Amino acid sequence: MQPATVYVVDDDPEVLAATERLLVSAGMAVSAFASSLAFLDSYDARTPGCLVLDLAMPDLTGLDLQRLLGERGEMLPIVFLTGRGDIRSCALAMKKGAVDFLTKPVDQTDLLAAVSRAVERAAAQQRERADRARIENALAVLTAREREVLTQVVAGRLNKQIAADLGTREKTIKFHRGNLMKKLGVRSVAELVRLAQRARVEA
Amino acid sequence: MGWIDFAWPMIGGASLALGLVFLLAWSRQPRRYGYAMFFVTALSVAAFSIFELRMMRATTPGEYAATLRWAHLPLFTLVVSVVGFVRLHFHAGRAWLGYLGCGLRAVSLVLNFHSDVNLNFDQVTAMLSVPVWGGEHIYLPAGIPNRFAIVAQLGNLLVLCFLADAASELWRRGGAGARRHAAMVGILFLSLLATAVFAALLNLGLVRLPTLLSVAFLAVVVSVAYELGWEVIAAAQLAERLRTSEERLQLAASAGALGLWEWNATTDEVWMTGQGRELFGYRADEPAHLARFLEAVHPDDRAAVERSVSSSLDGQDRDFLQDFRVVLPDGRVRWVTSRGRIERDGTGVARGMLGASQDVTARKDAEREAARQRDEIAHLARVAMLGELSGSLAHELNQPLSAILSNAQAAQRFLARDPPELDKVQEILRDIVKSDKRAGQVITRLRSLFKKEEIQYSAVDVNDAVQDVLALVRSDLLSRQVSVSTELATELPAVSGDRVQLQQVLLNLLVNGCDAMADAQPPRSLNVRTELASGGQVILNVIDHGTGIPVEDLERIFEPFVSTKPQGMGLGLAVCRSIVNAHGGRLWATNNREGGSRFIMELPAIGP
Numbered sequence: 001m002q003p004a005t006v007y008v009v010d011d012d013p014e015v016l017a018a019t020e021r022l023l024v025s026a027g028m029a030v031s032a033f034a035s036s037l038a039f040l041d042s043y044d045a046r047t048p049g050c051l052v053l054d055l056a057m058p059d060l061t062g063l064d065l066q067r068l069l070g071e072r073g074e075m076l077p078i079v080f081l082t083g084r085g086d087i088r089s090c091a092l093a094m095k096k097g098a099v100d101f102l103t104k105p106v107d108q109t110d111l112l113a114a115v116s117r118a119v120e121r122a123a124a125q126q127r128e129r130a131d132r133a134r135i136e137n138a139l140a141v142l143t144a145r146e147r148e149v150l151t152q153v154v155a156g157r158l159n160k161q162i163a164a165d166l167g168t169r170e171k172t173i174k175f176h177r178g179n180l181m182k183k184l185g186v187r188s189v190a191e192l193v194r195l196a197q198r199a200r201v202e203a
Numbered sequence: 204m205g206w207i208d209f210a211w212p213m214i215g216g217a218s219l220a221l222g223l224v225f226l227l228a229w230s231r232q233p234r235r236y237g238y239a240m241f242f243v244t245a246l247s248v249a250a251f252s253i254f255e256l257r258m259m260r261a262t263t264p265g266e267y268a269a270t271l272r273w274a275h276l277p278l279f280t281l282v283v284s285v286v287g288f289v290r291l292h293f294h295a296g297r298a299w300l301g302y303l304g305c306g307l308r309a310v311s312l313v314l315n316f317h318s319d320v321n322l323n324f325d326q327v328t329a330m331l332s333v334p335v336w337g338g339e340h341i342y343l344p345a346g347i348p349n350r351f352a353i354v355a356q357l358g359n360l361l362v363l364c365f366l367a368d369a370a371s372e373l374w375r376r377g378g379a380g381a382r383r384h385a386a387m388v389g390i391l392f393l394s395l396l397a398t399a400v401f402a403a404l405l406n407l408g409l410v411r412l413p414t415l416l417s418v419a420f421l422a423v424v425v426s427v428a429y430e431l432g433w434e435v436i437a438a439a440q441l442a443e444r445l446r447t448s449e450e451r452l453q454l455a456a457s458a459g460a461l462g463l464w465e466w467n468a469t470t471d472e473v474w475m476t477g478q479g480r481e482l483f484g485y486r487a488d489e490p491a492h493l494a495r496f497l498e499a500v501h502p503d504d505r506a507a508v509e510r511s512v513s514s515s516l517d518g519q520d521r522d523f524l525q526d527f528r529v530v531l532p533d534g535r536v537r538w539v540t541s542r543g544r545i546e547r548d549g550t551g552v553a554r555g556m557l558g559a560s561q562d563v564t565a566r567k568d569a570e571r572e573a574a575r576q577r578d579e580i581a582h583l584a585r586v587a588m589l590g591e592l593s594g595s596l597a598h599e600l601n602q603p604l605s606a607i608l609s610n611a612q613a614a615q616r617f618l619a620r621d622p623p624e625l626d627k628v629q630e631i632l633r634d635i636v637k638s639d640k641r642a643g644q645v646i647t648r649l650r651s652l653f654k655k656e657e658i659q660y661s662a663v664d665v666n667d668a669v670q671d672v673l674a675l676v677r678s679d680l681l682s683r684q685v686s687v688s689t690e691l692a693t694e695l696p697a698v699s700g701d702r703v704q705l706q707q708v709l710l711n712l713l714v715n716g717c718d719a720m721a722d723a724q725p726p727r728s729l730n731v732r733t734e735l736a737s738g739g740q741v742i743l744n745v746i747d748h749g750t751g752i753p754v755e756d757l758e759r760i761f762e763p764f765v766s767t768k769p770q771g772m773g774l775g776l777a778v779c780r781s782i783v784n785a786h787g788g789r790l791w792a793t794n795n796r797e798g799g800s801r802f803i804m805e806l807p808a809i810g811p
Contacts, residue, residue, distance in 0.1 A: 011681075012602050014638050018609035021631060025616035056681040059726075083598040083605070083678065104605035108612040 004122035036060035050118035055082035215252035237292030247281035264327035272321035296369030307358030501528035595679030662697035696808035719749030
């Protein structure tokens with residue numbers, strides 16, 4: 001799997017360069033931007049990544065960018081860096097899912113730890129996304145009948161009950177159930193339920 | 204002895220006395236040639252009266268003829284001096300008429316002394332005793348008239364024409380004075396006409412009367428004396444008025460503690476009133492001249508005073524006007540303001556300077572004290588404002604420190620690698636130096652704003668000052684989400700001022716602009732524009748896009764303790780205005796047509 005890119009956004013060129021260097025020195029893949037807009041221009045949602053974001057910037061502030069990404073459904077983990085953090089901004093950032101909120105000048109230990117967590121989170125998100133994609137691909141090959149059966153099984157109903165509901169015989173349901181488990185690559189009902197939960201299949 | 208023996212000498216005496224009066228007057232005012240002419244006239248009449256008396260008393264034809272011969276001399280001088288008087292005193296009459304008349308009289312005088320007897324007679328045959336009024340007897344001649352007498356009569360005629368012409372010219376000039384002069388010349392004309400006619404008749408033996416020429420001549424003398432007397436009276440009145448005016452001037456000068464002086468450029472002497480001497484610390488008997496004056500001027504002001512004097516002398520400046528310090532002999536220093544005006548002769552060459560000086564030490568002290576207090580308040584306001592901005596200012600320092608820390612730690616990591624990445628470290632160290640310098644600049648700027656020191660006027664580039672202040676409040680603007688756009692005029696001339704105080708004004712205007720937009724929705728933009736006015740002033744505009752200022756408050760906001768902000772002391776703008784005024788500029792506010800307000804600072808540019 002591709003390692004997460006650390007996007008650094010800061011309008012102060014000196015701070016931007018220094019932060020970038022520190023992260024590079026720790027072996028991270030870093031991409032630096034002088035403004036939120038420059039970042040948005042080149043950001044590709046398909047590549048995994050996290051943000052090290054300055055709070056106070058002209059045009060689009062750090063909080064503005066966080067809100068914008070949230071509205072777009074991009075769940076990029078964000079580490080905020082600020083010269084003068086006030087409690088309100090900090091609370092707002094954390095509530096919206098920021099990984100950390102650090103005050104400049106920031107020590108490498110704190111920064112690297114926070115960024116590592118963000119990278120971690122990005123990787124997890126990436127794994128989850130891959131997982132879900134795989135399941136969704138599998139679910140896509142189920143027939144309409146198999147999907148109905150799946151929903152009922154996950155809801156914890158017995159073959160007999162499902163057969164009654166769908167107006168068919170228990171044997172037919174058993175057949176569908178065997179087929180769909182084969183298609184989804186699961187061997188037990190417990191596994192099937194877990195998978196369905198991950199794929200958010202509703203009863 | 205009869206009355207004639209008394210009357211004629213009296214005529215002569217009176218005439219001589221009047222003449223001597225004006226001889227004295229002429230000796231005092233040598234340029235008044237009219238006085239000299241009159242003296243000659245009066246002397247001639249006096250002499251003639253004696254000759255005339257002797258002629259009347261001559262018993263033999265020989266005695267009469269000789270006397271008459273000599274009597275032509277004062278007659279000639281009389282005519283010439285009358286013509287001279289009219290020309291020189293009134294500048295009236297056709298000169299050639301007068302000169303020709305005098306010329307003919309001169310010719311007749313030559314003929315007179317060349318003839319065997321005199322100009323009037325070829326031969327005096329007998330003396331006739333004639334009874335006159337008062338029981339007196341006089342002698343009149345009988346003889347053969349000399350035909351050359353016509354030359355003298357022709358001369359008389361020309362002189363009469365000259366006088367008539369002069370009288371009419373004076374009359375035409377108009378004005379009370381000229382009309383009086385015309386009347387006077389008219390009397391001269393009539394008197395001389397009468398004598399000329401009388402003399403002619405007498406010569407032809409057509410009348411048998413005493414020769415009353417002296418009486419008519421006395422009329423001439425009296426009328427001229429009357430005219431000149433007017434002048435003496437007028438001069439006396441003028442002197443009186445002058446004295447009164449001088450007294451008033453002295454009174455005004457001493458009431459205003461003014462020292463009056465006059466410098467003569469030719470002799471380099473300076474005349475001064477007592478007050479003036481006291482002002483410059485001169486002793487009462489000390490001779491004053493320009494070098495001594497400059498010596499008294501404080502060394503620091505001397506060059507400026509010299510420049511000012513020479514530019515007034517060159518005619519570049521109309522008046523000499525200068526405030527300067529004078530060092531008194533006891534070492535005390537006194538502020539003096541002087542105003543002088545150059546006196547020029549007809550060709551424009553400076554003759555000297557006339558002026559007045561005043562002690563303004565008390566005013567200067569008060570001004571300095573006021574300036575000191577103003578600077579004190581400005582400093583307090585500045586410190587208070589910097590206190591409000593401290594968060595933002597700390598941030599400005601925080602940025603480079605932050606960059607330095609991250610760079611240094613990155614460098615440690617690059618060095619720890621195997622092999623160490625020295626290229627990277629090199630690059631990092633360069634950046635650290637840069638950031639460190641930046642932090643240093645922030646501190647320098649801050650320190651200059653916090654510092655309380657003597658105001659120093661120097662050439663300030665307003666554009667530079669704008670950039671400096673913007674760098675200081677950058678993060679404050681950021682956190683208030685205000686973006687600043689600048690339009691700075693290129694080739695803006697410098698202004699003379701105290702850099703720190705001018706930055707304080709800018710800082711204040713920027714913070715005010717931000718406050719004005721605090722309630723507005725982002726994006727909030729502030730525009731700073733500099734320009735050169737057509738009158739040569741440097742203009743700075745700070746334009747916000749807030750709600751604007753109510754018209755009735757546009758002036759009020761510059762009053763102390765008037766604030767539109769709940770936490771404001773209301774000193775900021777009042778201090779700003781006093782700073783700008785002290786720089787010889789103006790600061791005011793208007794509302795933009797498209798909304799928001801605009802603060803405009805106008806400062807005089809330093810000339811090229």
